[in-house]
Amino acid sequence: MTSEDQEREFKRLEVFAYKNLKKNSIISIADGAIFAIGSGMLPVSTVIVYFISHYVHSNTLIGLLTTLNVLLSNSPQILVAKKLEMLDSYKEYFIKVALLMRLMWFLLAIDVFVFATTNELLFVILFYLIFSLQGFFASFANITWFNLILKLVPERQRSKFFGIRSSIGGLCETFGAFLMGRILRLLHFPYNYGLLFLISFLIMMISLYIASMMIEMSIKKPKKEVDNKHYFRNMFLILKEDRNFTYYLLSVLFIGALGKMPFGFQTIFAKNSLSISTQHVAIATTILLFSQTIGYMLWGIIGSKYGFKSTLLISALMFLPAIYFTYLMSSISVYYLSVALFGIAQSARNVNESNMAAKLCKDPLKQPSYIGLRNFLMGPFFAFNSIIAGGIIDTLGKNILFLISFSCMVLGFFILCFLVRED
Structure with a gap:
């Protein structure tokens, strides 16, 4: 693939991006708003830490939970970068890894309902494992989503797009925190947290369905095996x-x-x-x-x-x-x-x-x-x-x-x- 061919592909992509900018922006902002409600119900530094502190009494181990989540949400992105450079389109792969990320909240709900009161040691081990995997899959989903947005939103429109999306997301995150307080009153501990994880999972699945509506154009890339x-x-x-x-x-x-x-x-x-x-x-x-x-x-x-x-x-x-x-x-x-x-x-x-x-x-x-x-x-x-x-x-x-x-x-x-x- 010559440099002239690549230049033509990028120009074709830019025309496509501007043509579908309004629709893709509305869909992505709606997806972000719904996702923010679900994530606003699960702030790691407060809700997750407070919940696990009932089972883990070591400050070091409690701190390890959040440290692992942040580390695994960032560093593994390097592992998927090569694959993304080879893909002609990103949406299909994003849907797969974003689904895995969301499924971890469902598994945490199952872990709470099944093991939280019957086998606390197994519950804690599974909780740390699943929560770490949530961060791991989030790293794959985040970098794929960001590259998808780079493709769909022209550079001159990105700062405005992210500003609007993040502002609406911030308001929805606040609403999610409000819902979290209401949900935790519905059942006794620890099942109220299991219900919280389950409802958050369902809300995030709605956001993923909305995200799947984005329109993406495949572009030809040079296929060099390295x-x-x-x-x-x-x-x-x-x-x-x-x-x-x-x-x-x-x-x-x-x-x-x-x-x-x-x-x-x-x-x-x-x-x-x-x-x-x-x-x-x-x-x-x-x-x-x-x-x-x-x-x-x-x-x-x-x-x-x-x-x-x-x-x-x-x-x-x-x-x-x-x-x-x-x-x-x-x-x-x-x-x-x-x-x-x-x-x-x-x-x-x-x-x-x-x-x-x-x-x-x-x-x-x-x-x-x-x-x-x-x-x-x-x-x-x-x-x-x-x-x-x-x-x-x-x-x-x-x-x-x-x-x-x-x-x-x-x-x-x-x-x-x-x-x-x-x-």
Whole structure:
């Protein structure tokens, strides 16, 4: 397949994407809204952790559950990148892996109903196994879905699309959290959680059915068989040959991981300094969801006008006062302010971090490799972020954590601002 043939395919795809943009956008936004209701019922850091703490009393093992889920939701994406580069269309494969991801919630419901009261050891083992598999299949589904969206939504429309989709998703996620509270009152523990997993599974299946309605055009790709050893070697050569992308990854490391270390302890710091109640935590959660929803709309507008990099730079600057107020924690109002600033700043990264990675890739056929490599390398830092922060607090103290975090955020900002180029 010649370069001229590829160019014609990309032009044909662009015409198709604009022709079907409205329909595919509406379908994807509806899919995201329904999925957000289901996922909003199952926040890992609160509902899942609270539930498993009734059976597991080791803080290390409880932390391991969330760490494994984050790690497996990111790093394995590198395993499917090669397959995606060879596929002429993504939707069929996405439906398969997204179905497997959703089925894990159904299996967790079965695990609760069958073993939670009869065999607690087997229940916990199965829970950790199934929940880890949920993260694993989610990694495959996420990278496939994102590459499908890159194909269906033209670059100039993506920031606006993700902004609208994420804003509506944020509101629906809040509604899902409201439903979760109602569902947990319907049955006695632990069966109320089994019911919660089951209902969430059914809601997510509706979202998958809606997603299957998207219209995708197959494009011809060069069929070059490359063994796994050479493929992964070539993938890591990206770091050496594409310095722009390497600098971008460094900015993600310093801003998106190390710079954000204190935020995992916002509520803990507020509890220790201000003796906050569960009502204060509930208000802070609402502020976080609301500020992220506002942020999604804001960054969608800015990103579509000024590019993805501008949103990430402004976001990094907003993290700095959020870090300061988290350190200060002198009143409930300061606690709420730190949460709001974090929510707005983080929403920019939620919307445009992967978009930026895809845009830095000059060859559209290599986008799965770029995204998979980014998540493979950054996944461990995202997963162990809280553990690293906790270790710094325990050994060096809280002040050192904030000093390291603030310094990393500033360093990441300068790397992104002066070393990363966005066309």
